[in-house]
Amino acid sequence: MNVKELRNQDVSTLNETLIKLLKKHFELRMQHKSAQLDDASKLGKTKRSIAQVKTIIRQKQV
Template identity: 50%
Template structure:
């Protein structure tokens, strides 16, 4: 997911996005552990998406407190 798409969302939507990404990442980790994961690059992509969403969420929360 692109940063511009995430910046368009509000805080509640970003929090939901982070939880959805964490669940997806957990599912991928379980697939890797059971050797069912075929595309290992998905792990890195979801990890980066989580970090991107958390960063934008923190920025929006900081702006809200100002």
Template identity: 40%
Template sequence: MKASELRKLSTEELKEKVLELKKKLFNLRFQNKIGSLAKNSEIKQTKRDIARILTIIRERELTNK
């Protein structure tokens, strides 16, 4: 996901997206433990996507004050 795409979404949509990605990360970690994860890089990418979204949410909070 690109930051430019994420900035077009509303704050509520971003918060929903974070919840979805956290669930996905949990499942990826579980798959990794049992050995059925095909790409280990998915974990890293999902964590980065979560951080990117949280950064955008925080930027919006700071600009609205």
């Protein structure tokens, strides 16, 4: 998702997005450990997306 799109969402939707990203990151980590993950850069991308969503949630709370 684009950062502009994330900023337009409310906190509850952002929390749902965060949960989905955390699950996806967990699955990617398990695939990486079992040598089934082809593109290891997906881990970094999901980690960055998680950080972006957490930052936007925090900004909306303040």
